[in-house]
Amino acid sequence: MPFEFNEKIKNLEPYSPVSGSYRIRLDANESFIVPGGEFQEDILRRVGEVAFNRYPDSAAEELCALFASYYGVNVAGVTAGNGSDELISVIFNAFLQKGDSVIVTEPDFSMYSFYAGLCEAKLIRLERTASFKIDVDLLIEKANETGARIIIFSNPCNPASTVVSRSEVERLVKSVNALVVLDEAYMDFCNESMIDSASAYDNLIVLRTCSKFAGMAGIRLGFAVAGRAISGVLKSVKSPYNVNSVSQAIGCAVFSNPKWLKNAAARICTSRDMLRSLLSEIEEAFPNEFRIVGSEANFIFCKCAKAEGVFEYLKTKGIIIRCFNGYLRISAGRNYENIEAAKAIESFFKGGDGQ
Numbered sequence: 426m427p428f429e430f431n432e433k434i435k436n437l438e439p440y441s442p443v444s445g446s447y448r449i450r451l452d453a454n455e456s457f458i459v460p461g462g463e464f465q466e467d468i469l470r471r472v473g474e475v476a477f478n479r480y481p482d483s484a485a486e487e488l489c490a491l492f493a494s495y496y497g498v499n500v501a502g503v504t505a506g507n508g509s510d511e512l513i514s515v516i517f518n519a520f521l522q523k524g525d526s527v528i529v530t531e532p533d534f535s536m537y538s539f540y541a542g543l544c545e546a547k548l549i550r551l552e553r554t555a556s557f558k559i560d561v562d563l564l565i566e567k568a569n570e571t572g573a574r575i576i577i578f579s580n581p582c583n584p585a586s587t588v589v590s591r592s593e594v595e596r597l598v599k600s601v602n603a604l605v606v607l608d609e610a611y612m613d614f615c616n617e618s619m620i621d622s623a624s625a626y627d628n629l630i631v632l633r634t635c636s637k638f639a640g641m642a643g644i645r646l647g648f649a650v651a652g653r654a655i656s657g658v659l660k661s662v663k664s665p666y667n668v669n670s671v672s673q674a675i676g677c678a679v680f681s682n683p684k685w686l687k688n689a690a691a692r693i694c695t696s697r698d699m700l701r702s703l704l705s706e707i708e709e710a711f712p713n714e715f716r717i718v719g720s721e722a723n724f725i726f727c728k729c730a731k732a733e734g735v736f737e738y739l740k741t742k743g744i745i746i747r748c749f750n751g752y753l754r755i756s757a758g759r760n761y762e763n764i765e766a767a768k769a770i771e772s773f774f775k776g777g778d779g780q
């Protein structure tokens with residue numbers, strides 16, 4: 426008998442982010458700010474002190490304490506992960522058994538359905554409303570009638586850049602038996618966080634990441650915040666040395682510099698607001714072609730009938746964004762990057778460059 430692959434992996438392909446080199450990268454919602462000055466010195470000093478021959482601290486204690494103090498949460502509820510991506514996988518592995526139901530919203534971050542598939546869970550997809558929000562009543566109904574074990578969504582939403590209010594999320598958490606996993610990867614650009622009450626519920630996990638506002642996508646660092654019981658499970662299920670020493674050291678530098686962090690988040694919000702106002706000029710000029718849908722995160726989501734055409738045209742200008750069927754997602758970048766991207770989109774609609 427030849428060795429055969431099982432069903433759940435048979436048709437999988439490696440995750441393939443945008444490849445190729447582009448002058449202006451507004452495709453991955455990364456930060457455009459790179460650490461400099463004293464902050465950079467602090468990072469290098471801490472990395473210099475790492476004992477490379479030793480295993481890392483498996484509980485990432487110092488890091489979790491600094492994270493907890495930055496967000497004003499209880500450190501007992503904090504678990505660090507190799508990116509929040511790993512934590513999604515840890516959560517699913519812990520709380521799902523084969524055949525359990527997981528509710529995701531459409532559209533949302535693709536990793537949820539990917540990891541649910543690896544757990545052989547049953548995926549239930551709930552369409553977002555016309556304005557890309559979540560109909561919380563419908564979600565509650567669906568969760569309770571299907572006996573779903575997990576509800577997971579990003580808030581603010583990637584890709585829609587819309588947000589569900591804190592009071593609505595609270596109502597959801599209180600009304601379902603399912604575990605609600607709230608991915609707040611972009612909540613540092615917005616003000617509806619549940620992080621400070623994560624420990625008040627026994628069915629809530631809030632995920633955070635250093636990949637976006639902190640500009641640390643390269644070190645792979647994310648956090649899960651929950652009550653004691655859930656937190657105990659996550660710490661037991663994760664692999665012991667999931668966050669390497671270098672990432673822990675840099676993460677400690679990050680959360681030891683709250684001023685730098687707050688300033689970075691504010692600068693990114695300013696850039697986002699600038700990009701939105703540039704794009705709203707295009708919206709006014711070409712209302713039938715282009716419409717802003719959401720701008721709550723560090724990227725703008727736009728409805729655009731010729732999304733594919735715009736995407737290809739920007740590529741010819743050395744600018745990369747993300748294209749979804751009939752929609753564009755544009756990350757906020759440096760001023761000149763925002764300006765160039767907006768100009769190129771406008772020029773596309775004006776029929777410039779013989780496109």
Ligand SMILES: *Cc1c(COP(=O)(O)O)cnc(C)c1O
Nearest residue numbers: 508509510534579583610634636
């Ligand atoms: C970028 C992003 C993350 C971050 O994942 P990391 O593994 O921490 O880099 C998580 N969730 C959503 C919705 C994202 O867009």
